[in-house]
Amino acid sequence: MTHSNHRRGSRESLMGDWVILVRGDTGGQPDKMKKLVKIFGNHNPVGLVKRRSLPSLRYMKNWKEGLGLKELVKNPDPPIYVAGVYVKKEDVEGVIHDLKIADLGFSIVISGVFDEVFDICKRVGTGPHTVNLSMGTLGKTEYLPEDKILEVMTMCGHSLVGEPLIRHVIDQVSNGRMTTEEAGLELGKQCVCNYFNSVRASNLIKEYLDTKNLKTKNQIN
């Protein structure tokens, strides 16, 4: 799975888009996994998911239909898979710092801008061990939408947040039927791995509408 490897965007935009993921089957004991979930939850994730069996337990900031952050962290089931989405580098560093001290033994992967991730590693005193570089997209790239839509779309690497849905929620926002935040959450619901950054999506939709000189519901009200 490489579903967080090809997130598009400028450096500035990607500085608000980080995913930390862990494969619980690499470290073993359930009590360690519970500690890990707590650490993930302590550093302001805007998305958090844990899974042992289906359905996954999911949190997205301000998503009323999903679990609250505290509720998810307190859930007693030890997961075998955890991922957190963050919008600030210092929060990512906080997670890695605490994980280093806890020494839980799980393989930990950060998806983000490489030199910034390497800087976190240096400051915390670990890795980097292995990287997955993105060579971008080849072939019939004319099938792809414009960059701003692509930036939203690639936050679900499994392609479950498609162009028609993105355009639909943009249309809803521009017609005053949805806020940008609601639009980001609506898109995020489709990403069952919960890697989608709904906060960044909301910002990208606002930027998209700004470039088209269209108003958001927030501005209309």
Next chain:
Amino acid sequence: MSAIKKREKDGSTTVTIDQDECVECGVCLRSGVCKTDAIYWPKLEWPRAIRQAFSAVLIGYNILDEVGIHGYVATSGEAGVGGGRGTSEMKTNDITGRYGDGEVGIGVEFGRPCVGFHFRDVEKISKAMIKHGVEFELQNPLTMLLDLETGEIKYKEVRDEKAMSAILEFNVKQEQTLEVIKTLQKKAKEIDTVITVDLINKCKDTTIPVLPMLEDAGVDIRINGKTNVGLGRPLIK
């Protein structure tokens, strides 16, 4: 995917799902977009069911077992709860050592982002990669469909099926990397979809050994991607 088609006639709207374009990902059903609950997911038969296996994340690959295509072993984190399109690749390399010094792992992601692909397009790339002497990752579900000597799709009935995404995974020696990339760039012009390419490399201290070679050759590498930060234990150095 744009499989949902809307038609306006005489003041009424009809919405249909184009079955050729539909990859059976389940998003339309899950989203609740149909206010009249007209969307349902029938039990899919082979070979159409392969669309679901490679599109509906977390559904898993049981269909392959059901039709007698054995061999895919989901990594334990995914067992029983479906799986992704590939393997754990570099995510656990600090404890598995799957990618060693002087090696580059390559992932060719068909259909991503959001274009989808036909299995016949996989064959164009896989056959070309076999000529480079690569061995495909045996735990990857796509590998099960391939003849490992020729790179051809073994099950001809799936060649024209469309799915969301699949990943061809293999390792090369670092010095082979550029020639394989050149072949990928050439073959990408022959397929009717997109491929997104991963290059996996074990770091040496704080450097990425393959990077200077790629930069010298003008290969465009994005500023972001994934980093295994080496907290797995026992650590493979």
